[in-house]
Amino acid sequence: MKEKPKRMSATMRLRNYFLTGLVICAPLVITLYLTWSFVVWVDGWVKPYLPKAYTPDYYLPYPVPGFGLLIALIVITLIGFLTANLIGRTVVGFGESILDRMPFIRVIYKGLKQLFQTILAESESSFQKVGLIEYPRKGLWSLVFIATQTHGEVGKHVARSGRDPVSVFLPTTPNPTSGYLLFVPSEEITILDMSVEDAAKMIISASLVYPEHGDEPGSESDVTKLFPTQFGT
Structure with a gap:
């Protein structure tokens, strides 16, 4: 005779309801809070430089959040538009040549520029798989995270062994922004179907959050398809 399943107590049910609500509400509240804090932070930086006659706060009895962020986006877009032509590139090149003469500042500037180019550029420098x-x-x-085929002196050195090296980033848990840069032969890499975003979630949660697996397992030979021009496929 099968035993009847034990009924949860009222306290246990309330605990489960609370945890379920916490899982739903906490990410939403934190996201809204961080977004609002970012908007307020940008407004605090931009609005003091704007003439009062051009801010809606001057005409309205209450502040308008996000106006400073809107102005910042317009200015950044305008700068990008102006630097897309020859004159703009010349001005930027002149400014960078000045920064390049400053020993400490040039290290910071070049490092930050390379970081933003790596993150924002839709090119082979971004993570592929x-x-x-x-x-x-x-x-x-x-x-x-698979970045690109290894170039330069490192790539030539590893390629002497007759193996095609690939640059990969090995992230740490729970902070995937830190980790190790490894140069791995392509045949030793198994490509997965999960996206970069799903992998980041898995790393941040210490594998408590698992993405749905693909229908077909990854293949070691698939890595050459990511860079067909480099591997000659």
């Missing part, structure tokens, strides 16, 4: 490699030893597997 998610993969698995055996690291830190055989039998242990780690998630990596």
Whole structure:
């Protein structure tokens, strides 16, 4: 005779309801708070430089949030438009040549510029796929973000062994913005179907959040399809 399942107590049910509501509300509240804080922060930087006659706060009895952010977006877009032509590029090049003569400032500027180019550029410098490699030893597997084929002196050195090296980023948990840059032979990388966003969620949650797996397993040979021109496929 099967035993009847035990009924949860009222306290346990209330606890489960609270945790369910917390999972739903906490991400939403935190997202709204961070977004609002960012808008207020940008407004606090931009609005003091605007003439009062051009701000809606001057005409309305209450402040208008986001106006400073709107102005900042317009100015950034305008600067991008102006630097897209020859004159703009000449001005930018002249300014960068001045910064290049400043020992400490040039290191900061070049580092930040390269960082933003890597994050924002829709090119081969952005992460292409998610993969698995055996690291830190055989039998242990780690998630990596696949960047691009390894270029320059490092690529030539690794390629001497007759293996095509690929640059991958091995993120740490729970902060995927830090990690290790590894140069791995392409045949040792297993491509996964999950997206970069899903992999980041998995890393941040320490594998408590799993993405849905693909219908077909990853393949070691698939990595050459990401860079057909480099690998000659």
